[in-house]
Amino acid sequence: MIPKRYLPILQWLPDYRRQTLASDLLAALIVTIMLIPQSLAYAMLAGLPPEVGLYASIAPLVIYAIFGTSRTLAVGPVAVVSLMTAAAVSQVAPQGSPEYLGAALVLALMSGLMLVLMGVARLGFLANFLSHPVISAFITASGLIIAASQLRHLLGVEASGHSLVPLLGSLAVALPATHWPTLLIGASTLAFLYAARRWLKPALVGLGVVERPADLLTKAAPIAAVAVTTLLTWGLGLDERGVAVVGAVPAGLPPLTLPGLEFGLWRELAMAALLISIVGFVESVSVGQTLAAKRRQRIDPDQELVGLGASNIAASFSGGMPVTGGFARSVVNFDAGAETPAAGAFTAIGIGLAALLLTPLIAYLPIATLAATIIVAVLSLVDVGAIRRTWNYSRSDFLAMLTTLAVTLLHGVESGILAGVGLSLALHLYRTSRPHxxxxxxxxxxxxxxxxxxxxxxxxxxxxxxxxxxxxxxxxxxxxxxxxxxxxxxxxxxxxxxxxxxxxxxxxxxxxxxxxxxxxxxxxxxxxxxxxxxxxxxxxxxxxxxxxxxxxxxxxxxxxxxxxxxxxxxxxxxxxxxxxxxxxx
Incomplete structure (x- = not known):
């Protein structure tokens, strides 16, 4: 008989009640509405077809409900991991090619296998080697790179680069070719989403709306932006005037995919898979522990490695991409009243229905709208104040933070996190070599x-x-x-x-x-x-x-x-x- 420790679903499923079902279904509905545009946007950020984001939000959620220990963590594509996926896969295959998608599947499989092996070996403590200043700097730099990478979609121009300087240089060259209708859609969506994030909730509360519904309505603002801009593009025929749209998205459930087994490809992606595993695990566990503490619950970091690993393996065999627990959707899941991981499984059903029934409506969705959604989401990850606070408290931690920030911006995400971890360990060795x-x-x-x-x-x-x-x-x-x-x-x-x-x-x-x-x-x-x-x-x-x-x-x-x-x-x-x-x- 398998111990409950290895199958956390056995800990909560026997006590599942009708009231719990109602709470989980409501949370799943709200998270599904939020996750649809996010999944499309993060697939685009990774350089993958939009349906890949939907596929990555189905099987992994079901698998996490079986093996995960957090009651409210919502698994799926996230911004930082999507950026790291694009940076890694673009080194081995041209974007848009079948090889590019195949490499993404291999990356998800490798990341999943690494996470499962780390969980079985109870190596959750390895995440402690990523200090908070290094993670904060890495996420801040990644957020800036992600935002810069989406400016080309707002402007309707061609630009490329996986670090800030090449991106900005490419954008500067392409600026005269700005497509003004695309810019109007993107800028308007950006302004709306920013205003909604900053002022909609206080305005609704001021009008007498209860705080929790007001908060959920605020988080659903991207759905309104998607609906309005899609209708405008379809009604005005803006796609025929040069506005880039998502285009035809295949309707149907995720296909069964078999990641490639070429040794050379696995060797080239090994370091990227390890970094994605560790960064995704740190982000996921941080969110999971924070939310669990609010309800006096706990999560098991070693079992979380297994849960996230199994989710990534499921993504690789169902046409998906690397996934982890997302901060924004997990908070929404928590606030919406999710009580068990079954809410994630119900969300997967909702995404599956969207993949079956709603894909024709997505065809006219402007890519500029998705870009604006990404920009607003990732800029909330940028924490400039952390740099000042770290400087005031610890010069050595500030040095590690600044190094991570600079190397990530100038040379890319993999180099940045390796530099930050390496310098943090070197500084730790120096400090402890001269003990007080x-x-x-x-x-x-x-x-x-x-x-x-x-x-x-x-x-x-x-x-x-x-x-x-x-x-x-x-x-x-x-x-x-x-x-x-x-x-x-x-x-x-x-x-x-x-x-x-x-x-x-x-x-x-x-x-x-x-x-x-x-x-x-x-x-x-x-x-x-x-x-x-x-x-x-x-x-x-x-x-x-x-x-x-x-x-x-x-x-x-x-x-x-x-x-x-x-x-x-x-x-x-x-x-x-x-x-x-x-x-x-």
């Missing part, structure tokens, strides 16, 4: 110990207590040696040195060798080495080594115990705080 440490003294009349350079504390000429504020590993082991021996050299009367280890969560083999060297060198200098506040798991490992038997001093339960045992009569006067004193410990 402090000589501490006793706060008079207490059992507390604080930095002698920041507080008035008691010290002893024969005793030094060094607090180490970092786990010890190969990158900082030598730095600790140098710090300890420098202290011993500066204090000729030193007899005891205590390493206060309350912040040390681990000691690797390199750090252990350094501790052994410190112990030996201090013993040669007539100084006894002691440890204090060593955590249980760390002490368990030390007890299995020769170091614990060779230690010249003792291991104290607390720093105060070490002070009481080792403190003699030679108490110095309290040390005054320097002028730069702060609240730092």
């Amino acid at each position: 440490s402090a000589v501490v003294g006793r706060v008079p009349g207490s059992e507390h110990f604080r930095n002698v350079q920041r507080h008035r504390v008691e010290t002893d000429a024969r005793l030094v207590i060094l607090r180490v504020d970092e786990s010890l590993y190969f990158a900082n082991a030598r730095f600790l040696e140098d710090t300890v021996m420098a202290l011993a050299a500066r204090q000729p009367g030193l007899e005891h040195l205590v390493l206060a280890c309350q912040a040390v969560n681990g000691i690797d083999a390199s750090a252990l060798e350094s501790l052994e060297a410190i112990n030996t060198r201090l013993e040669d200098a007539g100084v006894t080495l002691h440890l204090a506040e060593v955590k249980g798991p760390v002490m368990d490992r030390l007890d299995q080594t020769d170091f614990s038997r060779a230690l010249t001093g003792q291991v104290f339960l607390s720093t105060y115990d070490a002070w009481r045992a080792l403190h003699g009569d030679g108490v110095d006067s309290a040390v005054a705080c320097p002028a730069k004193a702060s609240n730092d410990l």
